[in-house]
Amino acid sequence: MSAVKRIRVPNRLAAVVRKPGGKTIADAVAGAEANLEAIRDDCVAAVDAILAAMTELATVLKAMPTAENQAKLYDLADEMIGVAAIANLPAVGTAAFSVCELIDAFTERQAWNWDAVAVHLNGLKLLRAMGDQINEAAREQVLDGLRAVVRRVGSAET
Amino acid sequence: MTDMAPAAAATPSPGPKPRYNLENANVLLVEPNQHGLEILAQIFSGFGVRNPLRAANAEEAMAIVKKTELDLIVCEAQLEGTDGYDFVHWLRRSKVEPNNYTAAIIISGHTQMSKVQKARDCGANFIVAKPLTPKVMIDRVIWVARENRAFIECDTYLGPDRRFHSVGPPPNTEGRRADDLPLEVGDAVEPNMSQDDIDAMLQPKRKTK
Numbered sequence: 001m002s003a004v005k006r007i008r009v010p011n012r013l014a015a016v017v018r019k020p021g022g023k024t025i026a027d028a029v030a031g032a033e034a035n036l037e038a039i040r041d042d043c044v045a046a047v048d049a050i051l052a053a054m055t056e057l058a059t060v061l062k063a064m065p066t067a068e069n070q071a072k073l074y075d076l077a078d079e080m081i082g083v084a085a086i087a088n089l090p091a092v093g094t095a096a097f098s099v100c101e102l103i104d105a106f107t108e109r110q111a112w113n114w115d116a117v118a119v120h121l122n123g124l125k126l127l128r129a130m131g132d133q134i135n136e137a138a139r140e141q142v143l144d145g146l147r148a149v150v151r152r153v154g155s156a157e158t
Numbered sequence: 159m160t161d162m163a164p165a166a167a168a169t170p171s172p173g174p175k176p177r178y179n180l181e182n183a184n185v186l187l188v189e190p191n192q193h194g195l196e197i198l199a200q201i202f203s204g205f206g207v208r209n210p211l212r213a214a215n216a217e218e219a220m221a222i223v224k225k226t227e228l229d230l231i232v233c234e235a236q237l238e239g240t241d242g243y244d245f246v247h248w249l250r251r252s253k254v255e256p257n258n259y260t261a262a263i264i265i266s267g268h269t270q271m272s273k274v275q276k277a278r279d280c281g282a283n284f285i286v287a288k289p290l291t292p293k294v295m296i297d298r299v300i301w302v303a304r305e306n307r308a309f310i311e312c313d314t315y316l317g318p319d320r321r322f323h324s325v326g327p328p329p330n331t332e333g334r335r336a337d338d339l340p341l342e343v344g345d346a347v348e349p350n351m352s353q354d355d356i357d358a359m360l361q362p363k364r365k366t367k
Contacts, residue, residue, distance in 0.1 A: 005310070005311040007308060007310075011261070011305070012229045013230050013299075016183045017180060023180075023206050024175040029204075032201040032295070034204065043193060082193075082197060082290065083197070096267075100270075104270050
């Protein structure tokens, strides 16, 4: 059994935030939200650029589903998760999360299924194209469909 | 017998809202994607941080850790090369004081199954899931600023105590820490406290001159 040492250290962040001045939590949140609003259009453009890169990569993946190419798709989807919400496209972010789950399931099970990837890319494109025009029921139907695909891959039924 | 506090004190007025000053905080943001880094920078700039330091990968972050005293590190899990978990692991073992004890928050879009244990054991104060919202982020920052967790160092872990509440060692084990108490409560070894003693501990006192 290894020895365990407890170390008490001063909390540097605590000392800094206690200094006079500063913002209330509400003001800090409002300040951050205003800043994010200012870069929203950039984030929409980033979502489109990432989606284009995913589509291009998908062509390569169909012919060469190597672990390296799958990892590239995972990284693009992971990037999309963070940007889509700021672009006010949360459903696109949720679908991107599902892509990550799918690639992770492929890695864990040493599996591969091109159709599952194609379904996800089509779902992403649909959700992006519809934006906030799509109603909640239809959006959830698309996302549920993607989750079902991941579940099937995860349980190796494909 | 102790004096009771004035009646007004029993129903405290809301009072001024607490303020948190991040203006002079040295905050390091580590994020490989340009847009992700910009999002983080805008959030922390909105919180009042004047000049957040930026790094695109673990190597850049390590260089900053070695030359600048930091108050907070926010690091994406998915970095090219050395990932965010390994970076925080390096930070904790780096012996670069005081930065090896600096609060570290990992942000993650998706955590791969193979990295769940790594995430748990890397020594970060918090892991925050993306998409980020300013409210969640400021809550975590304030939480980290308020917390008083000791650091735990052993062969397999160096970082803030992962036990938020003192619940003692797992059942049927002795516990490895000097201050771990046995699960069974033993017989009292001191006389019981009087009611006055208990009152004196619990009731607010009026300051006497």
